[in-house]
Amino acid sequence: MNYFDMDQTEEKILDKLSRMAEESGFIKPELYRKYEVKRGLRDLDGKGVLVGLTEIGEVHSYIMDEGEKVSVPGRLIYRGVDIRDLAKGFIEDDRFGFEETAYLLLFGNLPSQNAQKEFELLLAQYQRLPEDFTRDVILKAPSKDIMNTLARSVLALYSYDDNADDTSMQNVLKQCLKLIACFPSLAVYGYQAFSHYHGNQSLYIHSPRQGLSIAENILSMLRPDSSYSKLEATLLDLALVLHAEHGGGNNSSFVTHVVTSTGTDTYSAIAAAIGSLKGPRHGGANIKVVRMFEDMKEKVKDWEDDQEIERYLTQILSKDAFDRAGLIYGIGHAVYSISDPRAVILKGYVAQLAQEKGLEEEFKLYSKVETLAPQVIARFNTMYKTVSANVDFYSGFVYKMLNIPEEMFTPIFAISRIVGWSAHRIEEIANVGKIIRPAYKSVAARRHYTKMSER
Incomplete structure (x- = not known):
């Protein structure tokens, strides 16, 4: 059925309405200066507006010297540990570091050998997706964008969780650990579905293997022959470590705080963070x-x-x-x-x-x-x-x-950053903060209502 007049096509109507929407949405730039609005939550000198406190990550790039801001070589600190020392530690020990980094960010301390083994066993147990999830959720509706698949899959997991809305600390932690463990499968299977149904390539669905690191499993599941070199896995593992956290002010982590502050479920909060990271100004x-x-x-x-x-x-x-x-x-x-x-x-x-x-x-x-x-x-x-x-x-x-397709670049970022998001969700819940609601000043002129017949 055609709801439009012969001379009013859908495109013409949308073109007219989009121009109206843009005009109504535009605010004069000088008004931001007049009312001292911190656009992007940043001061004019680029310094972020302080909106919260965190113990998870610190981004250090300047010092104050006699009231003057002086730039210094950048430092990234996870729970008080400099990222350079963290990376040096596991690389010198010739072991993978992402799982150790996840433990540090989530629980605040570096794990002992026994604690690390216990943590890795738990993650391995949580790697397996619900029965038929891959077929019914990922393969039946393959998306051309893997971040879309990832967000949709996270929201779908809500339906497989009998305690999805339970925001107690133990339940939220369990949900976060399961998401950290299964994100590689969700992303890689999403890519394999895209490659097969939209790229006419062979379909490969390799199960994650216990005993492999998350970096190794990504390469194993992504490649048809599941092969990779030690250097390849080491470098991917390092990239995951370096992307795992970047302070509470980065867009997707801040989104996690904002959405968590409403009291919503873990799946909704993480899906919102994925949507933020998908933006080319952030993760792409x-x-x-x-x-x-x-x-x-x-x-x-x-x-x-x-x-x-x-x-x-x-x-x-x-x-x-x-x-x-x-x-x-x-x-x-x-x-x-x-x-x-x-x-x-x-x-x-x-x-x-x-x-x-x-x-x-x-x-x-x-x-x-x-x-x-x-x-x-x-x-x-x-x-x-x-x-x-x-x-x-x-x-x-x-x-x-590493022969990783472009479609997987941002999803790999998400596989890493889910650790930071989880830590920030837990921190927001632990501090029982208020709902995050900054102010917006209305600058619209007041008008009288006009009856339809008089417009």
Whole structure:
């Protein structure tokens, strides 16, 4: 049935209504300054507005010296432990670190050997999805976006939980641990369904194996032959550790606090966080980095020529190259300026994997851009005195070298960050805070109601 007049197509009506919606939604920029609104919950100098307290993660990027803000090399601290020391510890012991990191973030202390084994056994027990869940939820409605599949799967798990709305600490912890354990399967199976039904590829559904780390299981389930090298698993494990937490102010963790403060269930809170992370301004930046470099490799003929690379980067900033957005992806961060500790840690191991994969020349190009881009940005826009490579700059290159498809880049971020989200949900519940409700000032002009016949 056609509800529209012959000369009023759906497209015309929607076009007219969308223009009206945009006009009604626009607020004059000067009003934000007039009422001192902290847009994005950030001060004009970029400092985040303090809205809460946390003991989970700390992002440190500056010191105050005689009342002046002075940038320092970035530090990321998990429960008081510097991420550099944490990574050095498990790498020197030649073991995987993500499970240890999850324990630290959730329970506040580094685990003993026995506590670690007990924790890993519990996660292994929780890896298995409910019976027929893969067939009935994931395979029957394959999505073209794996983050959509992940969110939908998390919401569907609510129906399989007899105590889904129980927000007692023990029940919430159990729900969080189950989600941490099964996120790799939800994401990988979502990708396999996409690859098969939308990409006409063979369907591979490998069960997670007890005794393997989460990083190993991701590679095992993702690859047709389930094979991987020790270095591949080590680097993926490190990437998971570095993405697990980034303070309560990052968008998706803040969303977790906001939604948890309403008293809702774990599945709704985590699905909301997934929706936040899906946004390209938050979790999808590493895909942009990889695509930017693919374009750069085509346009820049001599990868050793600094001037040619600088010309290309200037064209990006001038919106004359790549996606015309004027952004050099992977360079700059909302908090870090001198350095992002995650990028610093990751870079050393990226070089090893690039050598194993025969991609040393491409790694050199990344290194050159990391050096040249801040200089180009500083010349182009004097507002940005100091910027540096962020973790997205190298993580996408890592995933590419691991033959992980682009569709899985952000889901892998989610597989890692579910740990931080869980810790923040638990922290919000433990402190029995008020519902989070910041104020919005109405700047609409008052009007009288006009009868329909008089409009």
